[in-house]
Amino acid sequence: HSALTQPASVSGSPGQSITISCTGTSSDIGTYNLVSWYQQHPGKAPELMIYEVTKRPSGVSNRFSGSKSGNTASLTISGLQAEDEADYYCCSFAGSGPSYVFGTGTKVTVL
Amino acid sequence: EVQLVQSGAEVKKPGESLKISCKGSGYSFTTYWIGWVRQMPGKGLEWMGIIYPGDSDTRYSPSFQGQVTISADKSIATAYLQWTSLKASDTALYYCARVGGGSFINWFDPWGQGTLVTVSS
Numbered sequence: 001h002s003a004l005t006q007p008a009s010v011s012g013s014p015g016q017s018i019t020i021s022c023t024g025t026s027s028d029i030g031t032y033n034l035v036s037w038y039q040q041h042p043g044k045a046p047e048l049m050i051y052e053v054t055k056r057p058s059g060v061s062n063r064f065s066g067s068k069s070g071n072t073a074s075l076t077i078s079g080l081q082a083e084d085e086a087d088y089y090c091c092s093f094a095g096s097g098p099s100y101v102f103g104t105g106t107k108v109t110v111l
Numbered sequence: 112e113v114q115l116v117q118s119g120a121e122v123k124k125p126g127e128s129l130k131i132s133c134k135g136s137g138y139s140f141t142t143y144w145i146g147w148v149r150q151m152p153g154k155g156l157e158w159m160g161i162i163y164p165g166d167s168d169t170r171y172s173p174s175f176q177g178q179v180t181i182s183a184d185k186s187i188a189t190a191y192l193q194w195t196s197l198k199a200s201d202t203a204l205y206y207c208a209r210v211g212g213g214s215f216i217n218w219f220d221p222w223g224q225g226t227l228v229t230v231s232s
Contacts (some may be wrong), residue, residue: 032215032217036213036218045206045224046156047222051218051220052212093217094118098217099158100172100217103155104155105156
């Protein structure tokens, strides 16, 4: 499985909403509702923000939401805050094996 | 608190062997899969493989099959990632993470702090 495709960068002003796309294929995102999203601040380990397309772990702000349509999943951050500036990665289950494929990563900049 | 604590940074020469570790605490180590993820300098995340410590069932990404060995010692709640002959291209940050999910395990949480492996002559 090739890496899922994400935009290299997305930016927004404080308070705005931004959406990060994650495009895969019919073998991963298109077949399974098993997409997760991770936030990674510089020098830190990734943290789970969304799992199974739309679910939020306890402790994660409700400003983060996920969705999926066809072969593309999306992460929306509403009410953008300075602390949201980080790299974001999507990940999809890619078949029983099991196997997983990560996205190329998106750098979010808060203007 | 569920926690994964990884071993410290390593500096090795090409051709040397290495085994890094990931110790779990705060949960039943034998009933959750542990995954390993590589992050090369300035690059994204790559899934390497997973292991079920309860019975050491191990699955590898095709990209890493034969390149590394994943193992676990459930008696000390520790998973391992090892190389027999390192290459400069193995220089990266390596993360372990607990893998969660229902019928299909599919999310990684929490993550260890990462182990930086530097391979240089």
